[in-house]
Structure formats: C-alpha cells, structure tokens
Amino acid sequence: MAQNPFPLGKDELLKAYRTMRTIREFEERLHVDFAKGDIPGFVHLYAGEEACATGIMMHLNDNDRIASTHRGHGHCIAKGVDVHAMMAEIYGRSTGACRGKGGSMHIADLSKGMMGANGILGAGAPLICGAALAAKVRGDRGVGITFVGDGASNQGTFLESLNLAAVWNLPVVFVVENNGYAESTAMEWAVSCDSYVDRATGFGMPGVTVDGTDFFAVYEAAGEIIRRARDGGGPALLECNMVRFYGHFEGDAQTYRAKGELEAIRASRDCLTILSERVIEAGVIGRDELQAIDREVNGLIEDAVRAAKAAPLPVAEDLLRDVYVAY
Amino acid sequence: MSRKISMKQAINEALDLEMRRDPTVIVMGEDIVGGTGAKGEDDAWGGVLGVTKGLYAKHGDRLMDTPLSESAYIGAAIGAAACGLRPVAELMFLDFMGVCFDQIFNQAAKFRYMFGGKAETPVVIRGMVGAGFRAAAQHSQMLTPLFTHIPGLKVVCPSNAYDAKGLLIQSIRDNDPVIFCEHKNLYGLECEVPAESYAIPFGEANVLRDGDDVTIVSYGLTVHRAMEAATALAKDGTEAEVIDLRTLSPIDWDTIVESVERTGRLVVVDEAHPRCNLATDIAAFVGQNAFGALKAGIQMVTAPHTPVPFAPSLEDLYVPSADSIASAVKRTLSPKGASPRIAA
Ligand SMILES: Cc1ncc(C[n+]2csc(CCOP(=O)(O)OP(=O)(O)O)c2C)c(N)n1
Ligand SMILES: [Mg+2]
Numbered sequence: 001m002a003q004n005p006f007p008l009g010k011d012e013l014l015k016a017y018r019t020m021r022t023i024r025e026f027e028e029r030l031h032v033d034f035a036k037g038d039i040p041g042f043v044h045l046y047a048g049e050e051a052c053a054t055g056i057m058m059h060l061n062d063n064d065r066i067a068s069t070h071r072g073h074g075h076c077i078a079k080g081v082d083v084h085a086m087m088a089e090i091y092g093r094s095t096g097a098c099r100g101k102g103g104s105m106h107i108a109d110l111s112k113g114m115m116g117a118n119g120i121l122g123a124g125a126p127l128i129c130g131a132a133l134a135a136k137v138r139g140d141r142g143v144g145i146t147f148v149g150d151g152a153s154n155q156g157t158f159l160e161s162l163n164l165a166a167v168w169n170l171p172v173v174f175v176v177e178n179n180g181y182a183e184s185t186a187m188e189w190a191v192s193c194d195s196y197v198d199r200a201t202g203f204g205m206p207g208v209t210v211d212g213t214d215f216f217a218v219y220e221a222a223g224e225i226i227r228r229a230r231d232g233g234g235p236a237l238l239e240c241n242m243v244r245f246y247g248h249f250e251g252d253a254q255t256y257r258a259k260g261e262l263e264a265i266r267a268s269r270d271c272l273t274i275l276s277e278r279v280i281e282a283g284v285i286g287r288d289e290l291q292a293i294d295r296e297v298n299g300l301i302e303d304a305v306r307a308a309k310a311a312p313l314p315v316a317e318d319l320l321r322d323v324y325v326a327y
Numbered sequence: 328m329s330r331k332i333s334m335k336q337a338i339n340e341a342l343d344l345e346m347r348r349d350p351t352v353i354v355m356g357e358d359i360v361g362g363t364g365a366k367g368e369d370d371a372w373g374g375v376l377g378v379t380k381g382l383y384a385k386h387g388d389r390l391m392d393t394p395l396s397e398s399a400y401i402g403a404a405i406g407a408a409a410c411g412l413r414p415v416a417e418l419m420f421l422d423f424m425g426v427c428f429d430q431i432f433n434q435a436a437k438f439r440y441m442f443g444g445k446a447e448t449p450v451v452i453r454g455m456v457g458a459g460f461r462a463a464a465q466h467s468q469m470l471t472p473l474f475t476h477i478p479g480l481k482v483v484c485p486s487n488a489y490d491a492k493g494l495l496i497q498s499i500r501d502n503d504p505v506i507f508c509e510h511k512n513l514y515g516l517e518c519e520v521p522a523e524s525y526a527i528p529f530g531e532a533n534v535l536r537d538g539d540d541v542t543i544v545s546y547g548l549t550v551h552r553a554m555e556a557a558t559a560l561a562k563d564g565t566e567a568e569v570i571d572l573r574t575l576s577p578i579d580w581d582t583i584v585e586s587v588e589r590t591g592r593l594v595v596v597d598e599a600h601p602r603c604n605l606a607t608d609i610a611a612f613v614g615q616n617a618f619g620a621l622k623a624g625i626q627m628v629t630a631p632h633t634p635v636p637f638a639p640s641l642e643d644l645y646v647p648s649a650d651s652i653a654s655a656v657k658r659t660l661s662p663k664g665a666s667p668r669i670a671a
Contacts, residue, residue, distance in 0.1 A: 041463060184371045254367075
C-alpha cells in the first residue's frame with residue numbers, strides 16, 4: 001500500500017466518502033420518489049454539493065452548532081443526524097426527526113448540534129451568532145457554523161451578522177455555498193462584489209474561497225479557520241464554489257441554465273468522482289472498498305425509505321402538542 | 328368577452344392591463360422574470376409558481392428581478408411609491424414579511440398620517456398565503472390579522488379569479504399601501520372572467536348565497552368550505568347566507584350586520600389562528616352592534632393556535648373544514664346557552 005499523501009488517515013477518508021455517498025444516495029432517492037408523487041411539499045436537493053458539508057463537518061463535534069438552510073439534508077447527514085429519522089420526517093411520519101411537524105425544510109436535531117434547516121433565507125446567521133455567544137460565555141470552546149447560499153448572502157440578516165460576529169469576536173464561521181444560482185437568478189448578477197473575500201474584508205474578518213467540489217480543499221481551509229475561531233481568533237468567512245445537480249427544487253425545469261451546462265458539471269465537477277479518483281490513484285483506498293460502501297449506503301437508504309413508508313402518521317392529538325413548553 | 332381562466336391567470340392579466348394603462352406601474356420581486364444574469368432562457372420562471380410568466384415579453388424592464396433582500400426591495404418599492412411610481416412588489420410567500428415588516432408597518436403604513444396627510448404611498452405588496460400546500464410552518468401562514476391590525480394598510484384576500492382580477496386592478500389604482508393576499512391553493516381554480524379591465528371597489532363584500540337561517544362570513548379559501556357546508560346544510564333544511572368579505576381592511580360591516588339582523592345567527596370562519604383574528608373582530612363588532620338580533624351565541628371556526636404542521640395528516644386537520652363549519656352552524660341552531668365551550 002502506498003504512503004498516504006492526504007491530511008487524513010484511511011479510516012477518516014473512508015468516513016468522508018461514506019458521508020458524501022450517503023448524502024448523494026439520499027438525495028437521488030428523493031429525486032426519484034418525488035417524481036413518483038410519494039413525497040409531499042418542497043424538496044431542495046444537496047446533490048453535487050456534498051464535499052462542502054462533509055469537509056467542514058469533519059472538524060466538528062456534537063457540541064459545535066450549525067445553522068442550515070432550505071437545502072439542508074447534506075448538512076444534517078454530515079452533522080450526524082439519523083438518516084432514518086430524516087427520511088421519516090420528509091415522509092411526514094411521527095417517527096421523523098421532528099415528529100413529522102417540520103418536513104424537509106425544517107429538519108433539526110439539537111442533540112447533534114444541528115439547529116435546523118430553515119425556510120427563511122438568512123435566518124441562520126443571527127441564530128449561529130447566538131450559539132457562538134453561548135459557547136463563548138460558557139467557555140466550552142464550541143464553534144458555530146452557518147451556511148448561506150449565494151442568493152441569501154444578500155439578506156440584511158446575514159450582513160448584519162457578519163458585523164456582529166466581528167464586533168463581538170464570536171467563534172463563528174460563515175460558509176457561503178456558492179452554487180451560482182439563487183432559484184433561477186445568477187449569482188454574478190445578484191451579488192454586487194466580485195469576491196466574497198472582499199465582502200469579508202469589508203466586515204473586518206478573513207475570507208477564503210475554495211473549490212467546493214474538492215473535498216480536500218474544503219477540509220483544509222475549514223480546518224484552519226475553525227481552529228482559529230475555537231482558539232478565540234474570531235469569525236471568518238469561507239466561500240465554497242460548487243454546483244447543484246438538480247433543480248432549485250424538485251419540479252424545476254432549469255431553463256435558465258445554458259445548454260449542456262448540467263451535463264458538463266456532472267461530467268467534470270462531481271465531488272464524489274473527484275474524491276474517489278484521488279484516493280484510488282494515490283493507492284490509499286481500493287475501488288472495491290468504495291464499492292462496498294456504496295452497497296451498504298444503498299441498503300441503508302432503501303431501509304430508511306421502507307421504514308418511513310411503514311411508519312405511523314401523526315394523529316389529531318399531535319396537532320396541538322408542543323406549541324409551548326408549558327401553557 | 329368572458330372566458331374561464333384560473334386565479335393565477337387572472338392576476339397575470341390584471342398586472343398586464345394595468346401596466347398597459349399606466350406607465351408608472353412597475354413590477355418587482357424575486358425570480359418574477361427569472362434567469363437574470365444566467366445564460367439560459369429569458370423569463371425562465373415568471374415567479375416561483377408562474378404567476379408573472381410572459382409579462383417580461385410584453386413589458387421588458389418594467390419587470391424587475393431583485394436580489395434576495397426583502398427589506399431593501401420592498402422598502403424601495405415603498406420609497407418609489409412615495410415618489411410617484413405605482414410599484415407592485417411580490418413578496419413570494421407573505422410569511423417572508425418577517426424579514427421586511429418594518430418597511431411596511433413603520434414606514435409605508437404611517438406616511439400618510441405621520442406627515443399630516445401630505446403623503447401618498449400607492450404600493451401593492453402581493454404574495455401567497457395559506458395552508459394546504461405541504462409547505463410547512465414558514466410558507467403556509469394566514470397572517471391577515473397582523474396586517475388588518477395596522478392603520479394605514481389596506482388588506483385584500485380574494486377567493487376566486489374574477490375577484491382577484493378586479494381587486495388587484497383596484498389595488499394598483501388605490502393611493503394607499505395594499506397587502507394583496509393570494510391563497511396558493513386557489514391559484515388553479517377557474518371561473519368566468521371578463522377579458523376587459525374592471526375594478527372591484529374595496530369594502531364591498533360579496534353575498535355568494537342567500538339564506539335566512541344563519542350567516543356564514545369568511546374570506547379566501549375557506550369561503551369554498553363555507554359554501555360546501557351550506558350546500559350540505561340545505562339538505563337538512565337549513566338555509567345559510569354565505570358572505571365573502573373580499574377585502575379585510577376596509578371591511579364591509581353593513582353587509583354583515585344586515586345579514587345577521589335577518590338571520591339572527593352568525594358563524595365566522597377564518598384560516599388564521601384563533602386569537603385576535605378576523606373572526607374575533609367580526610364577532611366583537613356584531614356583539615356590540617347587533618346584539619339584540621342574535622338568537623344564539625356567535626360561533627368561530629379557525630385554524631388552531633399552533634404553527635402550520637408539515638405532515639399531511641396534520642395539515643388536513645389544520646385548515647377549517649366544511650364539516651367543522653356545518654357543526655358550528657348546528658351549534659347556533661341549538662337552544663341558547665347549550666353550545667359547549669370551544670377552546671382556542
Ligand atoms: C426570506 C426568504 N426569501 C425568499 C425565499 C424563497 N427562496 C427559497 S430558496 C431561494 C433561493 C436561495 O438561493 P441561494 O441562497 O443561492 O441558495 P441555493 O438554493 O442556491 O442553495 C429563495 C428565493 C425564502 N425562503 N426566504
Ligand atoms: Mg445558490
């Protein structure tokens with residue numbers, strides 16, 4: 001076996017691959033089942049963007065908090081939320097992560113430090129400032145990561161949070177997931193600055209841009225700024241340039257894309273292919289080992305769907321439950 | 328000429344007609360054109376559910392996509408209105424009001440009064456309301472009572488394509504800020520709509536069904552549930568009068584009170600939460616102004632005091648049903664005082 005040239009050991013590499021494959025398989029299954037009419041509501045898929053969530057979350061523990069977006073499945077899986085509970089939630093079942101009350105756009109698991117996907121663009125940024133403030137007050141070395149799309153990075157809540165985090169020197173990392181589009185609108189048009197690094201500089205914090213389809217690039221950049229935040233060095237911004245493999249939401253015909261664009265990004269910018277090729281080429285992991293993971297993940301998702309479909313629906317009493325802690 | 332079109336098409340038509348008539352009308356919102364700055368087709372979306380589709384081809388740059396910055400662009404629409412334009416700003420889901428409410432209730436709503444009657448702010452903020460779309464807690468609310476609470480705002484909520492067209496045209500011509508609430512589950516519903524332009528005045532409710540036994544008042548989607556209930560009740564010999572409010576601020580008190588004075592019974596149906604909503608508002612008004620006419624306690628049918636649940640099995644229980652409306656009517660028919668206490 002060749003010497004490992006990567007910043008992670010073999011077990012960790014396998015773990016990263018498994019996480020990314022789980023996200024991909026989860027999303028592709030939803031894509032198929034949504035088209036069949038099995039899944040209610042709005043579903044925004046993270047397929048194509050797996051390296052970003054995974055490269056970042058490898059540096060976090062359950063005590064670290066994340067605040068996610070409407071495109072949250074990948075963040076959930078990478079942060080350790082149970083795949084069965086997620087699937088059941090998306091199917092509106094009482095065994096779901098939120099007992100069926102939240103749905104795809106609101107999956108949360110506070111015990112894993114996952115403060116929720118979010119239906120309101122930009123809403124995660126102030127919340128994560130609060131999470132970071134709590135960690136700072138407790139002195140427990142916890143960090144907060146908020147994800148925001150290129151589109152939502154234009155929200156006042158996000159921009160105000162950059163300033164607040166800098167002024168309070170909070171242990172926060174603002175991750176801009178730049179997939180080039182907000183729904184159908186191009187990032188180049190909607191974002192006034194040329195680079196998010198400039199935006200970060202304007203708010204008095206370091207900014208880094210990486211190729212978000214390269215797991216290692218994300219992993220290394222995130223590692224450095226998360227360590228800095230943990231050590232009291234303050235907030236930073238990380239822009240991950242990435243691609244989304246499906247429509248904005250399921251059902252989007254994507255006519256705003258250039259002809260051949262999807263085929264091209266799938267062929268050349270698939271973060272799973274990029275990671276597999278690199279570890280195989282380096283002789284660190286065998287193709288058969290990755291294929292074994294693929295089979296296990298496929299079984300896991302299959303089980304999760306079967307269990308979700310068989311799970312009980314929430315019933316009338318559940319409607320009125322949990323509005324307050326006590327009333 | 329009249330033909331059958333959907334509420335979605337009726338709204339599109341109203342925007343088109345008013346843009347033709349008045350060059351100061353501009354339309355803005357997130358992806359209302361779609362594909363801005365992208366390499367694919369123009370007019371790629373025409374709004375998230377296609378309500379503004381095709382308007383870009385007719386009116387070009389008078390339709391403006393916006394960055395995802397509701398405070399800034401809703402505020403800019405209001406500012407432009409105060410300076411002579413008639414902007415129609417789409418706030419995709421009115422739930423997103425949370426992001427930009429200051430511009431609406433502290434700015435737009437107050438200019439006229441606060442500036443001593445010297446300002447006019449003819450802005451329309453239109454967007455989706457209502458549950459039943461499996462869109463979960465932050466994309467399904469009926470926030471109408473928040474808007475009717477604010478002096479200076481006008482609030483409209485049509486129940487069908489004909490009203491949507493006439494009320495949107497009136498909203499654009501109106502010189503005050505209007506919150507135009509479109510129930511997403513009514514977009515596909517068709518009815519006869521004249522092709523030409525017409526305006527429906529604010530403050531005029533529509534009596535959809537005559538009846539002498541009980542008055543049912545509602546607006547938006549639940550108007551249809553009230554009509555279903557009325558049809559079912561008629562089979563048992565109870566004739567319900569069904570009133571569709573159409574505009575919530577101003578509100579047509581006269582039509583409500585005249586009806587209750589005749590029927591002596593009132594059921595108010597509101598998809599909003601049960602506290603401080605349109606139902607409580609109307610019940611209080613009738614209690615104060617037509618108490619003598621009442622033969623039974625007023626009944627309210629509303630959504631529960633909970634956020635909108637995602638699970639279809641729960642969401643179906645959330646929105647007032649025809650059955651729950653019919654039961655409420657039956658409670659008004661039982662002897663005075665016999666109705667059980669209904670928890671909020
Ligand atoms: C406050 C608010 N405004 C608008 C929306 C509707 N909306 C949902 S996702 C989206 C596009 C988001 O684009 P981006 O931030 O780039 O994230 P991406 O979908 O590309 O991951 C929009 C406009 C919303 N959910 N919340
Ligand atoms: Mg984006």
